[in-house]
Structure formats: C-alpha cells, structure tokens
Amino acid sequence: MDIQLLRVFLTTAQEGSISKAAKKLNYAQSNVTNKIQQLEKDLKTQLFYRHNRGITITPSGQVFVSYTEKILNTIQEARAVLSESAVPSGPLRIGSMETTAAIWLPKILPDYHADYPNVDLSLVTGPTEQHIHAILHYELDGAFVSGPIDHPELIQDEIIEEELVLITATSHPPIASIQDIDTYTMLVFRKGCSYRAKFNSILQEEGIFPTKLMEFGVMEAIIGCVSAGLGVSLLPRSIVNLYEQQGRVRVHYLPGKQSLVKTLFIRRKDTLVTPALSAFMEKMRSKLG
Structure with missing residues (x-):
C-alpha cells in the first residue's frame, strides 16, 4: 500500500475537508480526491x-484512522532507529500544562538543550485533555498532565504532587469555608483543564453550582482579573507564590486532600523510546523526581 495514500487519507480525516487537506499538503483538490478514491478501491x-x-x-474510515496513525508512526520509528546513533538527536515533541511549563520545565530545558543540542525539541502547552488526545494519536512523544x-494504552510516571489554593484580590477577607464563595465569579482555564475540573469537583462536593464563570486561555489573564477583584480562582501554590509576594493576590488554603493534585508524565505504551526521549526522562527524574 502506498504510504502517501495513507498520509493523504489521515490529513483529510483530521481536517474534515478535501480543500483544507489539499491546502495543508500543498496538493490540488483533484489530486487529494483521486488518492482517496484509489485508497478506497484498494481497501474495497x-x-x-x-x-x-x-x-x-464513514464508520469504516473512523476505524481505519487508528490503523493509519499506527502504521505511519511505526514507519517514522523505523526510520529513526535506522538513522539515529546512541547520541540523542532529531525531533522530540513534548506537551505540558501551562503551569508546569512556567514553574517546573525551566529546571529541565536549559540543561537538556545544553547537553543535547542536536535534539529538536518542540513544546506544546495546553490542558490535560488536549495532551492525552495528542499522545493517543501519536502527535506527542510525552506530556505533563494532571x-x-x-x-490502558498509556504509561505514567508521577512527577510532582502539588497543593492547590484559592486566590482572591488582596483586599478580600479570609475564606473560612468553600461556602463563602458561593456567589462569586469563578475564573478558570478553558475546558479540558484539570484544575478547572478539580475546582468544579470541590464546589459540587459542597453543593455549590456556580452560575458565574469566566474562561481564560492564559494564566496571566486569570491572575490580573483576580487581582482586580473580578472573582476567585484555584491554582497550584507554586504558581501563585510570586504573585503573592508581589502583593497582587491573596492566598486561601483548602482543607486536607481537597488541595492535593499530582502531575504525571505520560506516553504511549507501544511507542519507541528514542535516545532523545530517554535522555529527557532521565533529566526530568533527576531534576523533579
């Protein structure tokens, strides 16, 4: 089977449009259509x-997507094995939550880049749900998630256990109970964020169902709006330390296990651990583990 046909099919499935796939692949639309028809003829x-x-x-197409992803990833791994030496090199795709990227990855990346300059490391930030999807579809080699x-298809290493805290404007009085924020506006990351899910879980355990919710894409926006008195948010203690020291926010602690969340490093079980990934995980464990 022609590998190029598989690439055209997968791109079309991902884009959901022949015109978008043609643009991404730099093909004529008729070329994309012909290759898909050829593949359908081969597969009957x-x-x-x-x-x-x-x-x-189609349902058959949806099933074939997962096989195509595995086939193309296996080919990529085979080429990597044949071309790589024991020295880490080539591409390495890592995903991370924004908070982990801001606080913990600076402890890893400078040393890693200095030790392995031939590795082309790309970092993608986003919510946990996004990274799990990307790992399962072979789009990332590994990711830091909550x-x-x-x-069953993922391997995970527990890296960090963090404390979550509520933050408000500095003028806000102490919060004695979650019930104290019943009528507040909740400032959260977009859907798929584990901290948002944790916040919702804590509120629901207390019988609180917030009616006012503001969604943000970046942490600085949340900090700025909390500082201005717009509402309350839930973030890792490590991320708000600096803002508390600067007098921008006030920190309020949660009781017991409600406040704890684990950061994991995940990867697929069936993917090759390249020298670049192996070196990254070794550096990660020595710096964070």
Missing part, C-alpha cells in the same frame, strides 16, 4: 461520504 470500502456540504468520514489518569 468507502472511507468518506460525499455530499453537498463536503465530506463526512492525574489521576487511567488508560
């Missing part, structure tokens, strides 16, 4: 429904 099955609004992947995670 329909991979996409065609209609006036474009295309929709636990617990229970998935």
Whole structure:
C-alpha cells in the first residue's frame, strides 16, 4: 500500500475537508480526491461520504484512522532507529500544562538543550485533555498532565504532587469555608483543564453550582482579573507564590486532600523510546523526581 495514500487519507480525516487537506499538503483538490478514491478501491470500502456540504468520514474510515496513525508512526520509528546513533538527536515533541511549563520545565530545558543540542525539541502547552488526545494519536512523544489518569494504552510516571489554593484580590477577607464563595465569579482555564475540573469537583462536593464563570486561555489573564477583584480562582501554590509576594493576590488554603493534585508524565505504551526521549526522562527524574 502506498504510504502517501495513507498520509493523504489521515490529513483529510483530521481536517474534515478535501480543500483544507489539499491546502495543508500543498496538493490540488483533484489530486487529494483521486488518492482517496484509489485508497478506497484498494481497501474495497468507502472511507468518506460525499455530499453537498463536503465530506463526512464513514464508520469504516473512523476505524481505519487508528490503523493509519499506527502504521505511519511505526514507519517514522523505523526510520529513526535506522538513522539515529546512541547520541540523542532529531525531533522530540513534548506537551505540558501551562503551569508546569512556567514553574517546573525551566529546571529541565536549559540543561537538556545544553547537553543535547542536536535534539529538536518542540513544546506544546495546553490542558490535560488536549495532551492525552495528542499522545493517543501519536502527535506527542510525552506530556505533563494532571492525574489521576487511567488508560490502558498509556504509561505514567508521577512527577510532582502539588497543593492547590484559592486566590482572591488582596483586599478580600479570609475564606473560612468553600461556602463563602458561593456567589462569586469563578475564573478558570478553558475546558479540558484539570484544575478547572478539580475546582468544579470541590464546589459540587459542597453543593455549590456556580452560575458565574469566566474562561481564560492564559494564566496571566486569570491572575490580573483576580487581582482586580473580578472573582476567585484555584491554582497550584507554586504558581501563585510570586504573585503573592508581589502583593497582587491573596492566598486561601483548602482543607486536607481537597488541595492535593499530582502531575504525571505520560506516553504511549507501544511507542519507541528514542535516545532523545530517554535522555529527557532521565533529566526530568533527576531534576523533579
């Protein structure tokens, strides 16, 4: 089977559009259409429904996506094994929550880059849910996410256990109970963020269902709005230390186990641990573990 046909199919499935796939691959639309038709002929099955609004992947196509991802990843691994020496080199794709990237990765990345300059490391920040999806679809080699995670296709290492705290404007009086923030505006990261999920879980345990919610994409925006008195947020203690010292926010502690969250490093069980990834995990454990 032609590998290029698989790449065209996977790109089309991911983009959900022949025109978008053609643009991404720098192909003519007719070329993409012809290659998909050729693949469907080889497989003797329909991979996409065609209609006036474009295309929709079929159930057979959805099944074939996972096989295509595995095939292309295996080919990439084989090429890496044949071309790599014992010295870490080549691409390394790492995902991280924004808070982990801001506080903990500076302890790893400078040394790693200095020791292994031939590694082309790319860092993608985002919520836990996004990184799990990317790992499962072979888009990342490893990722820092918030636990617990229970998935049969993932390996996980517990890296850090952190304390979560509530933050408010500095003028806010002490918070004695979660019930004290019943009517407050909750400032959170976008959906998929584990801290947001944890915040929701804590509130629901106390019978609180917030009606006012503001969603942000970056941490600095949350800190700024909390500092201005717009509402309350839940973040790791390590991330708010500096802002508390600067007099921008006030910290309020949660009781017992409610405040604890684990940061994990996850990767797929069936992927190759390249020298670059192995060196990264060794550096991670020595600096954070």
